Amino acid sequence: METPQRNIAIELVDVERSFGRQQVLKKINLVVEEGTTTVIVGASGQGKSVILKHMLGLLKPDRGQVLVYGQDLTALRKAQLKEVRKDYGVLFQNVALFDSMNIYDNVALPLRERTDATEAEIRANVEEKLALMDLEGVNEKYPAQLSGGMKKRVGLARALVMDPRIVFFDEPTTGLDVSKSNEIYRLFHKTQARLKYTAVIVSHDVPKIFKLADRVALISGGVIEGCMSPEEFQLSDNETIRAFVRETMGPIYCSAEEERFIHEEA
């Protein structure tokens, strides 16, 4: 199968990071290609969010490099890091909306602080993004007055309002019921198709998240076990991956022998 050569958006090279005496990241090597959706899965407490924070430049590795479009975040000065982050959109796990601002101001904030757009232009852009998220008539409300699913959608609108090149999602569906998470996935799909951003998703919503992924990476014991397509991931021979697949998806998905048999027949 031929895959078109893609640019590399983010690359982690031998990233190590400890907190106190606990080494969370041992040697992380990961490549995120431009325009793709990379999903990082793993059990709780394995350091999924820590990897994300390294990509965002919120944490610095003890050793190793974090390359974003070829620039090493660890070597950048604050002003340069700010330039890199202009390409970023982030949906935090707890959404992190500014709770003393209303929804409209929350989404408008990046435009107000980072661009010279007039208030009319800002309004048009914010309204467009909120409409894209099926959020209407909430402009004047405050984050505390919205449900969890609506907050996530506002967070997504805020993450996308500057048309970022890379969007990070930290557990986008945690705490939502099935229909609400499907809604978030649908919106993700719709916006990515329209805005063509590179996505990095940290999630443990397996197997549903596989439907969105181009690449799946498993973090376990401080290292990345393979970064492959969801199909390859589910059929992988790697012990750790097989154990993870079995644990999260049940034995039916990981009967690799059977699957191989079917493939061969076909």
Add this chain to the structure above:
Amino acid sequence: MSEQANSLKKPTQGVLGYIPALLERIGAESIYYLEQAGRMGIFLFACLWNAIRPPYKLFPIVRQIHFIGYRSIFVILFTGSFTGMVLALQGYYTLRKFGSEGLLGSAVALSLLRELGPVIAALMVVGRAGSAICAEIGIMRNSEQIDALECMAIDPYKYLMVPKFVAGIISMPLLTFIFDMAGILGGYLIGVGLLGVPGGSYFQEMYRSVDWADVEMGLVKALVFGLLIIWISAAKGYFLHLERTGGFGAEGVSRTTTSAVVLSSVAILVWDYLISAILL
């Protein structure tokens, strides 16, 4: 068996056995406080640097002046007039012993302008605005709102801190002078209205004894206190996650806010002495 051996070993070490642990403790404490001092210093530098660097935004500053300054006016008027009233009352009975009640005006005005005005006004602002600033920023830190700002390439110093610093430095001298005025009028009310000091001599003596240097001292103190209050409150909230006692959750915010208020108040009194000693 080994327990027994341990319990036999301990007494022979005696007091000397505690020395390494003690040294370790002293070292750890020193490093912690040194680190904290360094953080605070860098924080202040970053805030002031961002304040003088464009772009300048007026509206957030006006909003903060409204919060720190305007909304403190009532409490400043109230405490100021009562301070002036009690000064007049105390001063009158002391001065009467020397038969110089006429000096009441200058006694009240000098105490207020040089000492009580800046200090009490600053302590009021600590209670009203300092605690609020620390709690607000602490909660933003706790709920990852500050991380969110950074990820959106919005500098939290420029966006959050600078308006507060500028507003604090503008508001504090104004509040101090409002406090002084209220105090002088409160003193007039008690001294002249109640105790029978001649109204003319109240202001005449004040006019004769108050120099520009007295006003200047009050102004310098107010400026320094304004900076101190915002600096300590904002930095405490901003570095909430680095607090040794654990800056987590609602309790972390409340503990840090308390310590910010205590530290600001102490700093005000210490700097009050230092400025007085330098300028006198």
